[in-house]
Amino acid sequence: xxxxxxxxxxxxxxxxxAFTVGRASAQTAPRNASAAxxxxxxxxxxxxxxxxxxxxxxxxxxxxxxxxxxxKTTPAVAPLIKYGNATLTEPxxxxxxxxxxxxxxxxxxxxxxxAWPDYLVxxxxxxxxxxxxxxxxxxxxxxxxxxxxxxxxxPGGGAGLNDTETNLMAIEDYLADRTFFxxxxxxxxxxxxxxxxxxxxxxGLEPRQYARFIDWYGRVTARPAYKRALAKAGPDAxxxxxxxxxxxxx
Amino acid sequence: xxxxxxxTAALAVALGLATAATAEPxxxxxxxxxxxxxxxEPLDLKxxxxxxxxxxxxxxxxxxxxxxxxxxxxxxYVRGDVPGSGGxxxxxxxxxxxxxxxxxxxxxxxxxxxxxxxxxxxYGKGRLLPAKTSPDxxxxxxxxxxxxGAGMSRFYRDQTGLDAExxxxxxxxxxxxxxxxxxxxxxxxxxxxxxxxxxxPYFGGSQFSGADIMMYWAWERGVAINEIxxxxxxxxxxxxxWGARMEARPAYKRTMLRALxxxxxxxxRVQCKPxxxxxxxxxxxxx
Numbered sequence: 001x002x003x004x005x006x007x008x009x010x011x012x013x014x015x016x017x018a019f020t021v022g023r024a025s026a027q028t029a030p031r032n033a034s035a036a037x038x039x040x041x042x043x044x045x046x047x048x049x050x051x052x053x054x055x056x057x058x059x060x061x062x063x064x065x066x067x068x069x070x071x072k073t074t075p076a077v078a079p080l081i082k083y084g085n086a087t088l089t090e091p092x093x094x095x096x097x098x099x100x101x102x103x104x105x106x107x108x109x110x111x112x113x114x115a116w117p118d119y120l121v122x123x124x125x126x127x128x129x130x131x132x133x134x135x136x137x138x139x140x141x142x143x144x145x146x147x148x149x150x151x152x153x154x155p156g157g158g159a160g161l162n163d164t165e166t167n168l169m170a171i172e173d174y175l176a177d178r179t180f181f182x183x184x185x186x187x188x189x190x191x192x193x194x195x196x197x198x199x200x201x202x203x204g205l206e207p208r209q210y211a212r213f214i215d216w217y218g219r220v221t222a223r224p225a226y227k228r229a230l231a232k233a234g235p236d237a238x239x240x241x242x243x244x245x246x247x248x249x250x
Numbered sequence: 251x252x253x254x255x256x257x258t259a260a261l262a263v264a265l266g267l268a269t270a271a272t273a274e275p276x277x278x279x280x281x282x283x284x285x286x287x288x289x290x291e292p293l294d295l296k297x298x299x300x301x302x303x304x305x306x307x308x309x310x311x312x313x314x315x316x317x318x319x320x321x322x323x324x325x326x327y328v329r330g331d332v333p334g335s336g337g338x339x340x341x342x343x344x345x346x347x348x349x350x351x352x353x354x355x356x357x358x359x360x361x362x363x364x365x366x367x368x369x370x371x372x373y374g375k376g377r378l379l380p381a382k383t384s385p386d387x388x389x390x391x392x393x394x395x396x397x398x399g400a401g402m403s404r405f406y407r408d409q410t411g412l413d414a415e416x417x418x419x420x421x422x423x424x425x426x427x428x429x430x431x432x433x434x435x436x437x438x439x440x441x442x443x444x445x446x447x448x449x450x451p452y453f454g455g456s457q458f459s460g461a462d463i464m465m466y467w468a469w470e471r472g473v474a475i476n477e478i479x480x481x482x483x484x485x486x487x488x489x490x491x492w493g494a495r496m497e498a499r500p501a502y503k504r505t506m507l508r509a510l511x512x513x514x515x516x517x518x519r520v521q522c523k524p525x526x527x528x529x530x531x532x533x534x535x536x537x
Contacts, residue, residue, distance in 0.1 A: 074435060076400040077442045086388035089442075090395035097388045104382075117359050117368055118276045124363035128398035129348060135403050139410045161336055161347040170345035174276050 036102055037084035039063040043233065047075035048198075050233045051091050052098065054191050057225035057232070059103045065232065091195065092123050095188045107187040115183025118174075122181040122189035130196035133164045137202065148204030164200050168210050175212035180220075190220050277344050283324065283353035284342055290329040290511075296322075299369075300353040302342070303327040304335040305510050308362045309350035311463050313509045315366060317501035318463070321373050330512055362467075363398055366460040378459045386455030393446070393453035397464035400442075404435040405471035412478055419474035428480060436475045440486050443472070447488035458499075466496050 039056060043049045043065055056063045071078050079087045081094045083101060088094040099107060109115035133152075140150055152163035162170075174181075181189040197217050201207055207214060220226065283300040285293045293300070299316060303309040303325050316323040328334035340347045348360045359365060370379050380386035409419065411431035443465075446453065454461040473493065476486060483490050496502055506513075 073438055073442075076404065076435070077438055083388070085385070088388055088392045090392050090399045092399065093388070093391040093395040096395075097391050100382050100387070100391075111371055117357070117364070120364035120367050121276075121359065121361045124361045124367075124395070124398065127395065127403070128363055129346070129361055132398065132403050132406060135407050136410065139407055143414060161340060161349070167346060173345045178276065 036061070038082075039098065039102070040082040041065050042068050042079050042081065044068040044071055044075045044078050047078065047080070048091075048195060049080065050229055051191050051195065052081050052094050053233050054226055054229040055095050055098055055107070055188060057229045058107060058186075058191075058223075059098075061098070061102055090127070092127055092192055095191060096123070099188060107182065107191075108189075109183040109185075109187070113183075118178075119182050119187065119189050123192055126189075126192040126196050129162070130167055130193075131199065133162060133167055134196070134199045137164050141202070149202035164202065165205060167196075168200055168205070168213065171213050172210050175216055180216070186220065186223070190216075194220065277358040279356045280343065280353065280358065281356060283326070285324075285326050286338060286341070288328060288334075289326050289338070291325055293324050293326070294322075297324050298354060299323040301325050302335075302339045302349060302351040302353075303509060304332055304339075304349040305330070305512075306332075307349040308467055310505060310509050311362050311467055312350045312352060312365050312369070314466075314502055314505040315369055315378075315460065315463050317505045318378060318499075319369070319373050321369070325508060327509075363394060363464060366394065366464055370460050378454075378457075378463075380454060380457065380459065384455075386457070386459075389446075389450065390454035390459055390461045393461040394464050396442075397461070397468045401439055401465070401468035402471065404439055405468060405475060408433045408436045408475055409471060412475065417478045419471070419478060422474070422478055429478065433475050433479050436472060437481075439468075440472050440476060440489060443469070443489050443492075444486045447492050452492075462492075462496060466493070466502075469493050469496075 039061060041049055041052045041056065041063055044067070049065070053063070053065070055061075068078060077089055079089055080091060081088050081098070083098060086097065088097055109119050137149065137152055140152055141147070144150060149165065151165055153161060153166045178184075180186050181193045194217070197213065201210075282295055283293070285300075299321050301309055301312050301316065301323050303313065304327060309327075313323065313325055315321075326338060328338070336347075336349070339349055339351055342351060342358060344351060344358045344360070346360055350362055350365060351358055351360045352365055354369075359368065370377075380390050408431060412418065412429050412433070415429050415431060416425050417429045417431075450456065452458050452462050453465045469489070469492070473483075473486070473489065477483070
């Protein structure tokens with residue numbers, strides 16, 4: 001009898017948790033979210049448009065892709081998505097907007113939950129603290145004609161509080177008891193963090209020290225939606241091999 | 251035997267789920283913020299928010315947001331001592347040391363864009379943020395992320411190149427000649443900002459919002475690059491006008507008096523320029 005009771009208790013716990021998540025999500029939904037608007041995702045050489053495509057594939061959204069062959073700007077300020085009448089250029093903003101309009105509550109922990117602040121941190125970190133340190137480390141290596149990574153976090157404090165190496169170590173700590181950057185479940189923070197992953201491993205850094213991050217990459221890129229997205233996005237979405245010129249990786 | 255295994259598995263599932271549902275946040279809990287002696291302001295534990303600050307750094311944004319929203323906050327830093335303020339953050343029990351870091355609701359958190367979103371959701375009561383159904387919402391989101399996305403990544407990189415040539419933003423007009431650094435991507439950022447501000451009064455659209463608070467810190471770097479490279483202010487009239495409107499906000503002025511009391515020339519765009527409209531303040535603090 002005991003195993004049955006425990007199993008029922010487990011089911012109740014699981015069901016309870018799922019129910020809470022569902023309810024909390026529903027409360028954050030905008031009222032007019034039911035009408036899906038046309039979604040266009042722009043492909044441009046030198047830009048990873050994979051992130052919004054991956055999100056759309058995860059959500060099962062209908063979308064079309066359009067190649068921007070004659071860019072008037074560099075990819076970083078070129079349109080990335082158009083949803084309804086709104087055009088967005090920033091990857092994290094594009095994902096947040098699609099989620100808020102087409103799938104409120106999905107692929108993110110509910111607002112106010114324990115995982116929510118961390119989710120917010122990683123959705124911003126990917127392009128902000130993460131990539132800004134990658135850029136600075138590249139500039140530093142170039143200015144010293146170094147082919148390998150030069151640590152840039154200064155022990156005395158001050159401006160150089162962190163660099164790509166310390167960011168990687170922090171991520172490794174985070175993943176010690178977390179499965180995803182979005183919390184216990186896969187979410188949009190994981191889609192965004194792939195950009196940092198693909199630029200962070202400078203020559204000279206030891207990948208074996210970051211086994212959990214590498215394992216995370218393996219797990220998220222094994223998702224069927226990622227594989228579908230990769231096929232849809234074409235060669236421009238292929239992960240960059242090295243951060244030779246990270247400004248192209250936005 | 252089989253029953254025991256089943257029970258163990260079920261228990262593990264139950265425990266695993268319980269762990270997932272109640273797991274501690276990544277930053278370890280702390281019942282009060284860690285503050286060493288010698289900081290600029292005494293700590294008041296009745297205040298819900300503690301901001302770890304370095305003068306002239308991104309932590310200024312969070313102090314400004316707290317001033318706009320009326321959140322009582324402790325501002326922890328060592329006046330006139332950038333490495334000293336950084337050392338306080340480095341000593342915290344956190345994995346990534348960064349300004350801003352906050353202590354709030356028993357935990358530490360960092361990343362200024364995430365903090366703006368978090369604090370607006372928790373304390374904003376709908377202020378400084380367009381409704382999700384508003385046409386301003388995608389505009390707000392895009393500039394909220396642009397500030398540290400395309401914005402700072404390019405301003406920062408170009409300024410690093412300018413610094414290496416001796417054209418720092420702290421000695422503007424003092425070095426002769428024209429810099430060789432390619433600042434075209436910074437100019438492209440400013441073009442995008444000017445185009446937007448020609449259509450909307452604020453970065454979040456029709457209303458002042460968290461996107462403006464995020465953008466100001468990037469704006470300071472952008473206009474500095476514009477001037478270092480010899481461009482007139484008239485090249486970006488809307489961009490300069492927006493900055494002046496931000497600096498005229500009472501909450502911004504209160505923030506700067508508290509967060510940059512000595513107006514140190516190595517951390518302040520305006521002060522280091524001859525003919526600045528900002529109050530002269532105290533003489534330059536020695537580094």
